[in-house]
Amino acid sequence: MGADGRRGRWATAGWYAALTALAVIVLFPAWMTLVRAVSRPRSYLEAGQPPWPVDVQWDVFGRAFSDGDLGRKFLVSGVMTLCIVAAQLVTSVLAAYAFAFLRFPFRRLLFVVFMATLTLPIEVTLIPNVQTVQSLGWLNSYPGLVAPFLATAFGTFLLRQAFLGVPRDLLDASQLDGFGHLAFLHRVVLPVTRPVVASFGVIAFLAAWNQYTWPRAVVTEGDWETVQIGLQTLSNAGAERGNLAYAAALLAAVPVLVLLVVLQRHLVRGLTTGAVKG
Amino acid sequence: MTRRRREALLGYALLVPSAAVFATFFFIPLVRLVTTGLHQQNRTGTAERAVGWSRFGEVLTSHDFLDGVRISATYVLYTVPVGVVLGVLLAVAADRRLRGMAVFRAIFSSTVATSAAVASVVFLVLLNPQIGYFSSIDAFSLSDPDTALRGVALSSVWQNLGLTFVIVLAALQAVPDEVREAATLDGYGPVRRLFRVTLPLISPALAFLAVVLVIFALQAFAQVDILTDGGPVGATETLVFKIFNSQQPIDQGTGAIMAIGLFGITLVVSLVQFVLLDRRVHHGR
Numbered sequence: 001m002g003a004d005g006r007r008g009r010w011a012t013a014g015w016y017a018a019l020t021a022l023a024v025i026v027l028f029p030a031w032m033t034l035v036r037a038v039s040r041p042r043s044y045l046e047a048g049q050p051p052w053p054v055d056v057q058w059d060v061f062g063r064a065f066s067d068g069d070l071g072r073k074f075l076v077s078g079v080m081t082l083c084i085v086a087a088q089l090v091t092s093v094l095a096a097y098a099f100a101f102l103r104f105p106f107r108r109l110l111f112v113v114f115m116a117t118l119t120l121p122i123e124v125t126l127i128p129n130v131q132t133v134q135s136l137g138w139l140n141s142y143p144g145l146v147a148p149f150l151a152t153a154f155g156t157f158l159l160r161q162a163f164l165g166v167p168r169d170l171l172d173a174s175q176l177d178g179f180g181h182l183a184f185l186h187r188v189v190l191p192v193t194r195p196v197v198a199s200f201g202v203i204a205f206l207a208a209w210n211q212y213t214w215p216r217a218v219v220t221e222g223d224w225e226t227v228q229i230g231l232q233t234l235s236n237a238g239a240e241r242g243n244l245a246y247a248a249a250l251l252a253a254v255p256v257l258v259l260l261v262v263l264q265r266h267l268v269r270g271l272t273t274g275a276v277k278g
Numbered sequence: 279m280t281r282r283r284r285e286a287l288l289g290y291a292l293l294v295p296s297a298a299v300f301a302t303f304f305f306i307p308l309v310r311l312v313t314t315g316l317h318q319q320n321r322t323g324t325a326e327r328a329v330g331w332s333r334f335g336e337v338l339t340s341h342d343f344l345d346g347v348r349i350s351a352t353y354v355l356y357t358v359p360v361g362v363v364l365g366v367l368l369a370v371a372a373d374r375r376l377r378g379m380a381v382f383r384a385i386f387s388s389t390v391a392t393s394a395a396v397a398s399v400v401f402l403v404l405l406n407p408q409i410g411y412f413s414s415i416d417a418f419s420l421s422d423p424d425t426a427l428r429g430v431a432l433s434s435v436w437q438n439l440g441l442t443f444v445i446v447l448a449a450l451q452a453v454p455d456e457v458r459e460a461a462t463l464d465g466y467g468p469v470r471r472l473f474r475v476t477l478p479l480i481s482p483a484l485a486f487l488a489v490v491l492v493i494f495a496l497q498a499f500a501q502v503d504i505l506t507d508g509g510p511v512g513a514t515e516t517l518v519f520k521i522f523n524s525q526q527p528i529d530q531g532t533g534a535i536m537a538i539g540l541f542g543i544t545l546v547v548s549l550v551q552f553v554l555l556d557r558r559v560h561h562g563r
Contacts, residue, residue: 118548
């Protein structure tokens with residue numbers, strides 16, 4: 001018994017050591033980014049680039065907003081993200097309801113056509129889509145940033161699966177009570193499937209906030225850069241502004257980090273059902 | 279109007295918003311890729327002439343396209359196996375009852391909060407050829423054509439850690455305790471239990487994860503754009519990078535055909551993903 005207990009304690013200590021080592025490895029890149037962001041560049045290089053901050057200048061985060069115009073980029077990212085999430089929730093809920101509860105000709109075929117868009121990443125249709133947005137005069141604008149993402153087959157699929165779990169008897173009962181389909185959707189289906197809807201919303205937020213390729217293609221003016229695109233501009237703006245890029249990278253992760261903490265359960269559920277590109 | 283008619287009309291009406299977006303930004307552009315590929319524009323995009331289907335064969339067998347395919351495929355090889363293995367490693371380490379485990383789990387999943395652009399800037403800190411913390415490590419040097427893609431891949435691997443950890447941990451926690459106890463009673467040690475019992479049981483989740491990572495790798499653009507801009511000497515020009523940089527009128531025909539090539543590749547991977555996703559949602563948690 002005593003030997004077993006001792007072995008257990010050693011095993012526990014071993015696991016803590018392994019977990020701590022892994023945690024250090026995972027956090028190291030982000031830690032070094034913080035170190036580089038707050039260290040005065042010249043002093044840091046002269047000190048031989050240690051893994052801790054040198055000659056700390058906390059105002060770098062403020063300068064990311066003043067010199068790096070990060071406030072405007074947060075605004076653009078924020079408005080873009082909220083528009084995309086709101087639109088995707090509406091279009092996906094409506095389409096999912098149709099596929100789950102309504103009978104109409106070609107329903108199966110239309111579902112397959114919808115799902116086919118899952119095989120078409122924005123990278124494939126990038127050139128013609130930029131042409132479309134350009135011909136509409138939507139380069140450097142919110143409509144241009146959000147238009148291709150106002151609907152999503154992923155959301156339709158996820159919500160349809162959830163809606164199918166709602167017993168059809170409830171629909172018949174609510175119709176006997178004189179409620180129409182939209183009332184049934186609003187009063188029964190959405191309240192019952194709220195966890196899935198919330199998970200999808202979180203995932204949609206994550207994907208929209210983090211997207212890069214599309215904004216990079218339709219934004220040509222600094223004024224319309226999202227936070228993510230601003231990171232590219234700042235990181236290419238020379239050594240002097242390097243610090244601002246590092247600080248901005250840390251700040252860009254903050255909204256998602258907050259979301260991660262507040263809505264952890266939803267995020268995990270969403271991520272494990274279907275991953276998104278960030 | 280009969281009830282059935284009304285129901286059908288409502289059904290179509292609810293699909294219209296999504297259908298309009300899909301038509302405008304998915305299906306019509308797909309057709310336009312073909313017509314763009316069949317034409318050659320002049321430098322300013324003011325005139326074009328038909329070049330015919332032979333252009334498709336030429337582009338899809340060109341050095342430029344095949345190079346992009348090779349680099350994208352290499353990127354998949356650099357990011358996917360390592361990603362799955364590290365996800366399993368982190369999840370197995372965190373899948374036990376210890377005090378303070380919530381903290382470790384939060385740390386391991388933390389890179390979920392990073393975007394491709396954030397991860398790229400973070401790895402610029404580490405790998406910048408002049409002032410990066412690890413700039414003296416040759417194996418991941420961004421300034422050497424032979425190793426630059428590995429350096430870029432490193433940022434993707436780190437960025438994906440959170441997601442892979444979350445997915446594998448969720449799969450591990452879904453394995454019933456009785457299964458592990460039975461394996462232990464059968465005299466299996468922890469290592470043999472992991473490889474003979476647990477990993478085979480969560481293999482559907484691992485397959486799903488692998489396909490997701492393949493799709494991520496095929497779409498990777500921010501990493502290349504920020505870390506190397508395709509260089510040195512084109513060594514990190516993935517297929518998506520080439521497509522992105524063919525937006526000038528004179529390049530659009532070639533770019534469109536490359537995009538169709540990328541579509542073919544993604545299509546195969548996506549079909550596998552769809553089957554896995556379908557199975558997970560039907561039979562999974």
